[in-house]
Amino acid sequence: MRDAPDIKICGLTSEDAVTAVLGGGASHLGFIFFARSPRHVTPERAGTLAAPARGRALVTAVTVDAEDDELDRIVAALEPDWLQLHGRERPERVHTVRTRYGLPVMKSFSIRTAADLAAIEAYADVADRLLFDAKPPAGAELPGGNGVSFDWRLLSVLDADVDYMLSGGLDSGNVGEALRLTGARGIDASSGVESAPGTKDPARIAAFFEAVRAARGEPLSGARPT
Numbered sequence: 185m186r187d188a189p190d191i192k193i194c195g196l197t198s199e200d201a202v203t204a205v206l207g208g209g210a211s212h213l214g215f216i217f218f219a220r221s222p223r224h225v226t227p228e229r230a231g232t233l234a235a236p237a238r239g240r241a242l243v244t245a246v247t248v249d250a251e252d253d254e255l256d257r258i259v260a261a262l263e264p265d266w267l268q269l270h271g272r273e274r275p276e277r278v279h280t281v282r283t284r285y286g287l288p289v290m291k292s293f294s295i296r297t298a299a300d301l302a303a304i305e306a307y308a309d310v311a312d313r314l315l316f317d318a319k320p321p322a323g324a325e326l327p328g329g330n331g332v333s334f335d336w337r338l339l340s341v342l343d344a345d346v347d348y349m350l351s352g353g354l355d356s357g358n359v360g361e362a363l364r365l366t367g368a369r370g371i372d373a374s375s376g377v378e379s380a381p382g383t384k385d386p387a388r389i390a391a392f393f394e395a396v397r398a399a400r401g402e403p404l405s406g407a408r409p410t
C-alpha cells in the first residue's frame with residue numbers, strides 16, 4: 185500500500201476549525217493571505233490560530249504574487265513551515281523566495297487541460313513541492329478556493345517521482361476517487377469542508393478524514409474493535 189497521504193486543510197479562520205483539523209490528524213494547516221478571499225486572515229491572527237499546531241502539523245502560508253514586504257510580515261508573525269505560492273510566480277521568483285526565507289516552497293499550477301502541465305518543468309529545480317489546483321472558472325475573484333475540480337486522469341502522465349499535492353474541489357464525497365486515480369502524495373481541501381465560504385465545518389472536516397481512511401482501508405475513527 186502507498187504511504188498515507190499528507191492532508192492539508194486550508195483557509196482556517198477560527199479556533200474551532202484548527203481544533204477539528206488537528207483532531208482529524210492533518211499534516212498541514214493552511215492560512216490564506218489574499219485580501220479578496222473570504223478566508224483571508226492577518227499574519228498576527230494566523231500566528232495565534234497556528235499556536236496549537238506547533239509540533240503537530242506543518243503551518244503553511246498561502247500567498248498570491250506577494251512582494252517581499254508582505255512576505256516579511258507574514259514570515260515574522262506566523263513563522264510558517266511552508267510557503268505556498270498560489271499566483272503567477274515565475275521560477276526565478278520561486279527561487280528568490282525560497283532563498284530569502286530559507287523555507288520550503290510549494291508552487292501551485294492551475295490545470296484544465298494536459299497542456300497546462302507543461303509549465304511544471306521549469307519549476308523542477310526551484311519548488312520543493314508542486315500543487316495542482318483547477319483553473320478558476322471565468323470571472324472568478326480568487327485564484328484558488330473556488331471548489332472546482334479538474335480531470336485528475338490528466339496527472340497520469342507524470343513521473344512517479346513528481347511530488348505533488350492535489351487540490352481543487354476535494355470533499356468527503358470525491359477524495360477517495362481522487363486518491364485512487366492519482367499518485368498524489370498529498371491532498372488539500374478548503375471549500376469542500378465548509379458550510380459557507382470562509383466558514384469551516386467541523387463535521388465536514390471529520391467526514392473528510394474518515395473518507396481518506398476509508399479509501400485506504402484503514403479503520404474509521406468511530407469504529408469499535410469487536
Ligand SMILES: O=C(O)c1ccccc1N[C@@H]1O[C@H](COP(=O)(O)O)[C@@H](O)[C@H]1O
Pocket residue numbers: 194195214216218221222223246247248270315317326327328329330331332351352353354372373374375376
Ligand atoms: O481559498 C482561498 O480563498 C484561496 C485564495 C487565494 C489563493 C488560494 C486559495 N485557496 C487554495 O485553493 C486550493 C483549492 O481550494 P478548494 O478546495 O477548491 O476550495 C487550496 O490549495 C487552497 O490553498
